[in-house]
Amino acid sequence: MKTCASKFVDYMHEYLDGDISREHEQSLKQHLQTCPDCQQHMHELSDTVAFIKSAAHITAPPSFEEQVISRLPKRKNSVGIKRWFRQHPLLMAAALFCLFMSATVLGSFPNDNQFSVTKKPNIVVEGQTVTVPAGEVVKGDIVVKNGDIIIEGEVDGNVTVINGNYMASTAVVTGQVEEIDEMFEWLWFKIKDGFNNLMAVFSNK
Amino acid sequence: MDALVNKRIKQVLKGDQNAYADIVNLYQHKLYQVCFRMLGNKQEAEDIAQEAFIRAYINLHSYDQNRKFSTWLYRIGTNLCIDRIRKKKPDYYLDAEVAGTEGLDMYSQIAADEQSPEAAVEQMELQDRIQYEISRLPDKYRSVIVLKYIEELSLQEISEILDMPLGTVKTRIHRGREALRKQLNNL
Ligand SMILES: [Zn+2]
Numbered sequence: 001m002k003t004c005a006s007k008f009v010d011y012m013h014e015y016l017d018g019d020i021s022r023e024h025e026q027s028l029k030q031h032l033q034t035c036p037d038c039q040q041h042m043h044e045l046s047d048t049v050a051f052i053k054s055a056a057h058i059t060a061p062p063s064f065e066e067q068v069i070s071r072l073p074k075r076k077n078s079v080g081i082k083r084w085f086r087q088h089p090l091l092m093a094a095a096l097f098c099l100f101m102s103a104t105v106l107g108s109f110p111n112d113n114q115f116s117v118t119k120k121p122n123i124v125v126e127g128q129t130v131t132v133p134a135g136e137v138v139k140g141d142i143v144v145k146n147g148d149i150i151i152e153g154e155v156d157g158n159v160t161v162i163n164g165n166y167m168a169s170t171a172v173v174t175g176q177v178e179e180i181d182e183m184f185e186w187l188w189f190k191i192k193d194g195f196n197n198l199m200a201v202f203s204n205k
Numbered sequence: 206m207d208a209l210v211n212k213r214i215k216q217v218l219k220g221d222q223n224a225y226a227d228i229v230n231l232y233q234h235k236l237y238q239v240c241f242r243m244l245g246n247k248q249e250a251e252d253i254a255q256e257a258f259i260r261a262y263i264n265l266h267s268y269d270q271n272r273k274f275s276t277w278l279y280r281i282g283t284n285l286c287i288d289r290i291r292k293k294k295p296d297y298y299l300d301a302e303v304a305g306t307e308g309l310d311m312y313s314q315i316a317a318d319e320q321s322p323e324a325a326v327e328q329m330e331l332q333d334r335i336q337y338e339i340s341r342l343p344d345k346y347r348s349v350i351v352l353k354y355i356e357e358l359s360l361q362e363i364s365e366i367l368d369m370p371l372g373t374v375k376t377r378i379h380r381g382r383e384a385l386r387k388q389l390n391n392l
Binding site for chain 2: 010013016017019044045047048049051052053054055056057058059060061064065067068069071072073
């Protein structure tokens, strides 16, 4: 098989792409008339194009659109609301004030000195002192009102002491420890609590 | 069509998720077809085409509305396909065979309605073979050949979709055609 100048193969591709110059086209045509090898090559290329162009049209399955829509991420409201609060501190203060004044907060104000503690199976209560014994792990938050808490074991959650003392030496508390003494702090605690709940409601949307 | 698409895009950007359904509806077949031809497998094509629409939705704010939406969407889709092809390269030949079977199933469904069984068989073999040959092309030729001959896009559009100079697209199409020609001759 004789080898022709590779420019003729280039011209064939230019021709197939539809952007061949008149000059190149002329030159290619003349060459093809005299060269069976290049004629064969041109023929094969045309057949290749015809072959690939005969591919059947393919359509997406019927449920395609529906599935895409169902997979779209839901709009994140919580981000928007948090940003809104950050951009409108005055309105946030007003919102907190409403919460502050609401019946649930005021109604729950500890107006008596009664001792109370969150019920947990593995804590020991003696008088007004709550003890988490060594070796015990308490799951969840503990709130002690009008009493003290001694932690010798572990608490997997937050510890809040209202009008009392938190006593611990080697304690392990995974959450936050907070001591609250004043009425204002109690309200603040309730507000934060309420605010976090509010946030939780929005972020769960 | 572009005016309608741009209107829908504005609605989506304003938060109307339903407007996106119209966009999916308009382009689903084109995009699915590219993915199927690139990957040679129905399930993967569906997966990747859906993923492309979801990525387009998430990044819609970065789409330049002065350009063609289809170009942008094809770009996301072909990039995902190329990534997928590169990840599964070791069982390349195995996939090519699976691809043939897929084409056969699909085509036999289309063909059954409108053609005689003999014609259907003939066509089936051809369709089977086309997908097989596409699957055998190296991925850098496969994408240009699919965009040019299956989607019938202009070289300029292909160069935008694949983000490469027009000259590179031409070279790849030339080499892709030569590769296909050799494949068909070595029967
Ligand atoms: Zn010659």
